[in-house]
Amino acid sequence: MRVHVADHPLIAHKLTYLRDKRTDTPTFRRLADELVTLLAYEATREVRVTPFNIETPVAPTQGIHLSSPKPLVVPILRAGLGMLDGMMKMLPTAEVGFLGLERNEETLEARTYANRLPEDLDKRQCYVLDPMLATGGTLSAAIRFLVDLGADDITAVVLLAAPEGIERVQREVADIGAPITLVTGAIDERLNDKGYIVPGLGDAGDRLYGVV
Numbered sequence: 001m002r003v004h005v006a007d008h009p010l011i012a013h014k015l016t017y018l019r020d021k022r023t024d025t026p027t028f029r030r031l032a033d034e035l036v037t038l039l040a041y042e043a044t045r046e047v048r049v050t051p052f053n054i055e056t057p058v059a060p061t062q063g064i065h066l067s068s069p070k071p072l073v074v075p076i077l078r079a080g081l082g083m084l085d086g087m088m089k090m091l092p093t094a095e096v097g098f099l100g101l102e103r104n105e106e107t108l109e110a111r112t113y114a115n116r117l118p119e120d121l122d123k124r125q126c127y128v129l130d131p132m133l134a135t136g137g138t139l140s141a142a143i144r145f146l147v148d149l150g151a152d153d154i155t156a157v158v159l160l161a162a163p164e165g166i167e168r169v170q171r172e173v174a175d176i177g178a179p180i181t182l183v184t185g186a187i188d189e190r191l192n193d194k195g196y197i198v199p200g201l202g203d204a205g206d207r208l209y210g211v212v
């Protein structure tokens with residue numbers, strides 16, 4: 001898995017306000033939306049494109065458009081939904097599939113509870129959205145799920161990642177032949193004993209949507 005930290009002052013600035021516990025839910029949502037738009041620029045560097053011919057008012061020229069089949073964007077419910085609109089601004093013609101994964105707060109193991117993906121992802125390029133890569137159990141399971149359906153190029157876009165989680169995903173996807181890329185806004189220090197990212201931002205789902 002290739003790991004890319006999108007190291008940019010605008011991203012660090014927005015992440016600072018996102019982390020701040022005084023930031024209210026509407027502001028948190030807006031910042032998550034803006035951050036994913038910035039990360040999408042990096043994450044889509046290798047989106048598949050096809051050349052096609054156009055004419056400008058001055059001369060014929062060749063441009064590019066997104067190849068078919070279109071990329072599939074997969075937000076991981078629930079917190080990944082907070083990144084969907086920002087990503088779709090950058091890839092408006094992409095399709096969207098949904099995967100629900102929930103981390104058991106005691107065992108920290110991820111459980112799949114919803115799947116609304118195409119049945120066949122043969123040769124599809126997929127973009128997985130989830131704000132937090134903590135122990136890595138959720139992202140690892142999501143990548144495996146997509147590869148088993150045929151996806152052959154997966155980029156995960158996260159806002160924050162823990163070193164322990166990145167190592168786990170690296171280990172667990174090592175046997176997958178397809179290219180796997182991680183784009184993150186930052187790599188934090190560590191996990192605490194409850195599996196939360198330190199310093200992190202707390203529970204991303206709760207901060208986006210409230211405690212349920």
Ligand SMILES: O=P(O)(O)OC[C@H]1O[C@H](OP(=O)(O)OP(=O)(O)O)[C@H](O)[C@@H]1O
Nearest residue numbers: 078079102103133134135136137138205
């Ligand atoms: O790397 P991991 O240790 O697996 O943890 C990360 C996962 O935890 C959070 O989801 P959560 O399970 O809290 O679900 P939610 O989005 O519904 O809040 C987060 O959005 C990730 O999906």
Ligand SMILES: O=c1cc[nH]c(=O)[nH]1
Nearest residue numbers: 134196197202203204
């Ligand atoms: O720090 C963390 C870890 C898992 N899930 C979150 O939302 N935050």
Ligand SMILES: [Mg+2]
Nearest residue numbers: 203204205206
């Ligand atoms: Mg949560």
